[in-house]
Amino acid sequence: MSKKQVLIDATQYSNWSEQIFRQMNKAGLSAVCVTICYHENFRETVANISTWNRRFTDFPEFLTLCRSSQDILLAVKEGRTGIIYALQNCSAIEDDINLVEILHRLGVRVMQLTYNNQSLLASGCYEESDSGITRFGKQVISEMNRMGMIIDMSHSAEKSTLQAMDYSRRPLAITHANPADWHPSIRSKSRAVLRKLGETKGMLGLSLYPYHLKGGSNCTLQEFCKMVANVVDTVGIDHIGIGSDLCQNQPDEVVNWMRNGRWSRSRDFGEGTASNPGFPPQPIWFQNNEDFPRLRDGLIEIGFSEKDTQMILGENWLRFFSEGFEPEGVTSEKKSSQHI
Amino acid sequence: MSKKQVLIDATQYSNWSEQIFRQMNKAGLSAVCVTICYHENFRETVANISTWNRRFTDFPEFLTLCRSSQDILLAVKEGRTGIIYALQNCSAIEDDINLVEILHRLGVRVMQLTYNNQSLLASGCYEESDSGITRFGKQVISEMNRMGMIIDMSHSAEKSTLQAMDYSRRPLAITHANPADWHPSIRSKSRAVLRKLGETKGMLGLSLYPYHLKGGSNCTLQEFCKMVANVVDTVGIDHIGIGSDLCQNQPDEVVNWMRNGRWSRSRDFGEGTASNPGFPPQPIWFQNNEDFPRLRDGLIEIGFSEKDTQMILGENWLRFFSEGFEPEGVTSEKKSSQHI
Numbered sequence: 001m002s003k004k005q006v007l008i009d010a011t012q013y014s015n016w017s018e019q020i021f022r023q024m025n026k027a028g029l030s031a032v033c034v035t036i037c038y039h040e041n042f043r044e045t046v047a048n049i050s051t052w053n054r055r056f057t058d059f060p061e062f063l064t065l066c067r068s069s070q071d072i073l074l075a076v077k078e079g080r081t082g083i084i085y086a087l088q089n090c091s092a093i094e095d096d097i098n099l100v101e102i103l104h105r106l107g108v109r110v111m112q113l114t115y116n117n118q119s120l121l122a123s124g125c126y127e128e129s130d131s132g133i134t135r136f137g138k139q140v141i142s143e144m145n146r147m148g149m150i151i152d153m154s155h156s157a158e159k160s161t162l163q164a165m166d167y168s169r170r171p172l173a174i175t176h177a178n179p180a181d182w183h184p185s186i187r188s189k190s191r192a193v194l195r196k197l198g199e200t201k202g203m204l205g206l207s208l209y210p211y212h213l214k215g216g217s218n219c220t221l222q223e224f225c226k227m228v229a230n231v232v233d234t235v236g237i238d239h240i241g242i243g244s245d246l247c248q249n250q251p252d253e254v255v256n257w258m259r260n261g262r263w264s265r266s267r268d269f270g271e272g273t274a275s276n277p278g279f280p281p282q283p284i285w286f287q288n289n290e291d292f293p294r295l296r297d298g299l300i301e302i303g304f305s306e307k308d309t310q311m312i313l314g315e316n317w318l319r320f321f322s323e324g325f326e327p328e329g330v331t332s333e334k335k336s337s338q339h340i
Numbered sequence: 341m342s343k344k345q346v347l348i349d350a351t352q353y354s355n356w357s358e359q360i361f362r363q364m365n366k367a368g369l370s371a372v373c374v375t376i377c378y379h380e381n382f383r384e385t386v387a388n389i390s391t392w393n394r395r396f397t398d399f400p401e402f403l404t405l406c407r408s409s410q411d412i413l414l415a416v417k418e419g420r421t422g423i424i425y426a427l428q429n430c431s432a433i434e435d436d437i438n439l440v441e442i443l444h445r446l447g448v449r450v451m452q453l454t455y456n457n458q459s460l461l462a463s464g465c466y467e468e469s470d471s472g473i474t475r476f477g478k479q480v481i482s483e484m485n486r487m488g489m490i491i492d493m494s495h496s497a498e499k500s501t502l503q504a505m506d507y508s509r510r511p512l513a514i515t516h517a518n519p520a521d522w523h524p525s526i527r528s529k530s531r532a533v534l535r536k537l538g539e540t541k542g543m544l545g546l547s548l549y550p551y552h553l554k555g556g557s558n559c560t561l562q563e564f565c566k567m568v569a570n571v572v573d574t575v576g577i578d579h580i581g582i583g584s585d586l587c588q589n590q591p592d593e594v595v596n597w598m599r600n601g602r603w604s605r606s607r608d609f610g611e612g613t614a615s616n617p618g619f620p621p622q623p624i625w626f627q628n629n630e631d632f633p634r635l636r637d638g639l640i641e642i643g644f645s646e647k648d649t650q651m652i653l654g655e656n657w658l659r660f661f662s663e664g665f666e667p668e669g670v671t672s673e674k675k676s677s678q679h680i
Contacts (some may be wrong), residue, residue: 095601117475118476137458142605260439265437265483
């Protein structure tokens with residue numbers, strides 16, 4: 001795959017190492033949204049950001065921080081992989097609206113309003129009842145719009161997701177999820193959500209996490225690519241990308257943290273079970289970042305054009321990030337000075 | 341009023357001073373639940389507890405910390421006012437179920453699941469939509485039941501309040517609120533809530549905060565006492581007490597903090613308005629703790645017996661706290677060793 005082609009993954013949370021960074025580079029990944037927080041509070045999130053910041057000093061040949069689409073284009077030019085900071089929960093802003101601006105300054109460009117459970121902003125998909133967007137949630141949506149931080153509803157409940165699209169002045173993303181009528185995971189999305197996401201010029205990142213795949217770990221590349229073609233019919237070719245949700249080399253204690261945080265005295269197994277509590281094995285055709293080019297082959301094979309394939313694998317996210325990462329009202333001339 | 345009579349106020353948040361402690365003592369207050377947190381996180385709540393802990397060293401002649409009903413009886417015997425630590429929000433436990441036990445060890449005996457807004461546990465009464473009790477909320481209710489920390493739903497939304505009564509193994513309290521059909525404040529409670537509260541052997545503390553009073557600051561003592569008589573018919577004489585919500589000598593910046601915390605970039609005026617943003621003036625017959633004995637006179641005057649008056653003004657809360665402050669399964673023999 002040519003170095004000039006844009007390849008973007010909107011969600012990864014791997015056990016980061018030089019091996020993984022080399023794989024990203026080898027596969028030609030232009031940019032990856034890395035998860036900085038699942039349940040961490042502000043101080044813990046800042047510590048996670050610091051850990052990431054050090055990696056740019058430790059691995060400058062592979063990595064560079066991206067806070068704008070220009071940064072991503074520069075990463076492509078230099079043959080490095082751009083890293084975009086993303087939060088899978090709003091726990092990082094705690095109860096403080098002002099922390100949206102603070103975290104944006106620290107590089108965060110994507111934040112989920114919920115992670116499975118009820119948050120102070122909205123309901124997660126695992127709650128019995130869906131509050132929709134709360135009073136604080138409306139304030140935070142407006143503030144994220146103002147700053148240029150993308151709203152991500154991947155783990156949110158249906159009413160909350162639809163309301164977020166109503167309240168947000170800017171398109172939002174579902175960075176990693178698949179359609180519920182393809183695979184009825186509690187995390188999967190209804191056609192109503194997918195249709196509205198496309199209509200509002202949002203983005204859907206399709207997930208390669210086995211619990212989101214029809215047939216789980218046994219899902220074939222062809223089945224996945226057929227689902228992509230089907231979803232394009234609902235959402236539109238301009239609004240589809242990849243959010244692999246790859247959790248490479250993570251020990252099972254990590255998925256336990258994702259599911260339970262600090263909120264439960266009993267153990268919740270999420271998409272797993274008591275007898276199968278760990279991470280599920282990845283499909284054989286998507287084991288790590290080096291398998292990314294296989295997606296291109298799979299999409300071409302089922303009939304996507306070269307152009308459409310490039311849009312799905314990166315160009316769409318690049319355009320969306322280009323529009324979404326800047327503060328409201330910032331013109332292109334002003335953009336460069338924002339990042340000094 | 342005899343020193344031996346039990347007089348308990350289930351909610352106060354005054355600008356604490358020697359003057360106020362003297363007034364409490366003079367009026368014969370046996371115990372007062374003092375608010376330790378509105379929006380404070382765990383660390384900030386611990387700082388507030390430390391500030392209170394220092395007051396017991398600074399004002400030993402007036403005050404003593406109460407962690408059990410025996411402590412309250414000892415306060416009565418010694419002629420001091422017992423202080424009970426109460427949280428008006430669950431912000432203090434952040435996202436951590438284990439902080440319920442930690443805060444119980446630090447003396448906290450009452451906690452609201454919400455304060456006006458959506459919390460991680462339930463919905464506040466100011467939210468448009470009511471989530472009911474969340475996944476984390478169910479865990480926290482169970483944990484508060486286990487530890488002996490009273491669940492307070494004063495600022496919660498209706499469905500959340502009714503569900504809390506269903507999920508809790510122990511009776512809960514609404515420490516400071518009045519009936520909505522007497523005064524239709526957004527904070528007032530429906531008859532359905534009041535009836536179920538009585539049926540489940542919970543406690544209602546009637547509020548003297550002007551925005552909860554019919555006629556506001558102009559409400560008369562007789563009107564208030566007639567409302568008490570009316571509520572007794574719904575809730576039952578065993579389940580009524582006082583939760584004055586007295587905020588004596590507080591500057592208006594405090595009510596701004598209560599209403600806005602850190603969650604809003606615009607200013608919310610709560611029960612006030614932009615032209616009337618501050619604390620409302622107290623009724624002339626309830627200016628401070630020294631006016632407590634007037635309540636006794638008012639209740640007697642409209643026909644309550646001496647016995648019923650004593651139940652309303654303190655005996656009911658004492659019985660309720662006696663049952664509610666101990667960990668589940670702790671027998672009376674074991675109680676003393678719990679507090680060493």
